[in-house]
Amino acid sequence: MKYDVIVIGGGPAGVISAVTARKYYGDKKILLIKSIEKGVIPCGIPYMFTTLEKPEDNAMGNMPLEKNNIELKVDEVIGIDREKKQVQTKGKEILEYEKLILAMGSDPIMPPIDGIEKKGVYPIQKEMDYLKNLKTEIQKARDIVIIGGGFIGIEFADELSLLKDTNITVVEFLPEILDNSFDNEFSKLAREKIDEKGINIVTGKKVVKFNGGEKVESVSLSDNTEIPCQVVILGIGASPNAGIASKAGLDIGKSRGILVDEYLRTYSDTDIFAVGDCAEKKDFFTRKRIPIMLASTACAEARIAGANLFELKVVRENKGTIATYSTKIDSLTLGSAGLTEQTAIKEGFEIVVGNAEGVDKHPGVLPDANKVKVKLIFSKQSGILLGGQVAGGDSAGEIVNIIGLALQKTTTLTELETLQIATHPKLTAAPTMYPLITAAQDALSKYGK
């Protein structure tokens, strides 16, 4: 069978690639092949255990594909023949493509720790039945250990702390949780919330062994302490799923992701594109590769790839990836975009930092007002925004997108300081004290010194 476009992967990167391709190329014959029949929305996984009424509420449906006249095949691609422009599947099909989009995602990292193969140790797989089973096991467990204090680990911890009579422990080998995305004063806010909720946090220690018989019964840490557990969740990151790309001779980067150009074409073969977790990413400012694996990043890439399959429709400058995230821990929202202060310094930028604290309503005595804390990092000489972090109520989830847009549009300190904004008592900080503006002013005040 011959297709104009074949997309491998049914996650957000694959689906959005296919849907975008359809938008731009109405007549093309498009096929999406996915290996997981019943997938889930990746970012919603932590909330399948208590917040959502039933795990099925987080199902990744096929509607966008059906609506856009995209053929769907549940099968696993096991090889790519670039010369013949064919893919072979486990189901023994040979399918021809004119353009191929690789959106195979990533696989959870399984560190070589003694006993990791025991029952009860769960990497996070994006598969409905697997996660439904995990939910059952979680409900039976009295003690749960989460390994990894990044976003996923912390979101799982927050969610599982809603279960009564379950002890939750997060083990993070870095000195702070959320250490890659936030400076310490922000990760401390997260830690305070986690502490309040009665979740145990162990930082600066590694898991060295999973103990028990067939089933895990406890984990041993690097300081010889032992934590009992019936369920272990591994939230320590993922590795690009680039095996078939590598086998097909496509260049793979040092992050193990597939090397791509600004249009998401693979370096080795311009008829093959790679998007999302399986593709290597470059940082917007440092130009170095960064291990960002986010559905939102994947979607942005997929939109560019889908548009540029047969013609370069969307001119893509060498912009790179802004690491931009948000998370919610209990009532606390944290967001980060671009470089943190610690990363900026490590990467050799001369910077000036602005901080602001305020409230997200005005006057601050209004019901449900939350504290808001903003930090902005600027390149000292050029005055260009390099990154920002925000902690606050729910609206911080969009404030971080203001910072993200400012980064993508190369915005200066002065532009932020004189920004025109919409403010409202029940929705935002006061116009006199809007935290993005006051943080820019704080940075400015440091220039004289």
Add this chain to the structure above:
Amino acid sequence: MKYDVIVIGGGPAGVISAVTARKYYGDKKILLIKSIEKGVIPCGIPYMFTTLEKPEDNAMGNMPLEKNNIELKVDEVIGIDREKKQVQTKGKEILEYEKLILAMGSDPIMPPIDGIEKKGVYPIQKEMDYLKNLKTEIQKARDIVIIGGGFIGIEFADELSLLKDTNITVVEFLPEILDNSFDNEFSKLAREKIDEKGINIVTGKKVVKFNGGEKVESVSLSDNTEIPCQVVILGIGASPNAGIASKAGLDIGKSRGILVDEYLRTYSDTDIFAVGDCAEKKDFFTRKRIPIMLASTACAEARIAGANLFELKVVRENKGTIATYSTKIDSLTLGSAGLTEQTAIKEGFEIVVGNAEGVDKHPGVLPDANKVKVKLIFSKQSGILLGGQVAGGDSAGEIVNIIGLALQKTTTLTELETLQIATHPKLTAAPTMYPLITAAQDALSKYGK
């Protein structure tokens, strides 16, 4: 007495001008003169009647002035002698300035309607004691009529509808409420909410007479209907308070605001600046004067004026004002930035419009998810964003600021379509369906047609 800087006006424009001046010019002697001793935060006024526990919670304090070593005088300026560089006050003081900032704000418009002088008819004054008295009268009233279905009128209506056993009627002479800032499909959402709350709305009719004895007892409308009322609130806009500027020979624009350049210097005298409601504004895109009177706009101007008093520190391009607002009606948030579709067409722009609907959490079945509706208006040939509107939950209050920044940074359809964003299940729409992106895509899909 001689000052380096005199600021006339104690509202947000005045205070932020003075505070910014202090930031940039540490040694200067700065005086702020205000005629109202106990002012209020303007945007908080509607919420002084039920939401805030006590009216004093919305007081405009003097702390920012004290902290920044700015002298304060409660007095009324009655004249400016530009030759001698002096101002005269009602309290018979003569004060010399080197730089003068006019931040006198605006006065409520009092239309020449028969009976408007009656007791019980309240224009909105930004004065604590006046508003405390209004609160008492409101609490005693059984029937309240609000004239004007713009932001202020609608916010008052929403707030006063929380009072039990009070009939609220809003009278708007335009065919829709919020008609200046939103296209119909958005103002209709507002109207639905208002209807749900049991507030009466009368549109397309004018008030022609206030009836009663010394005190108002009813209003007569242009269709001869009569609405009983013990309190009338006038929310029909304000007029620049530029009397002393005009008397001093400063040029006044057709909007009756003081004419200023990009640095907020008056056209007539570069030692005199004018900011906020008393200064004329130009629209960002049409370059025409627009009657925008918002604290947030005033603050943005004040920051530019304060910085540029003695030296031009902040280079200011001829950007003009983005009309950007947000409001909340019950649980519905509405925001607008830039041109609406109707305004863009009226002004002669060739446009393409993109619409999107989604939810502000993902999956949409998460508790407290709100529908989000976004509309973006682009210049057809250049692809540049001209305006946007959003309706949704609380986070729409910051989504409109993403649109506002995109306008100020001249952002194209393609840039928005491939925007990198932070998304989170509990905080935003899904990365696959983020409404600013899907609205841009919708606009794009219309190009072929």
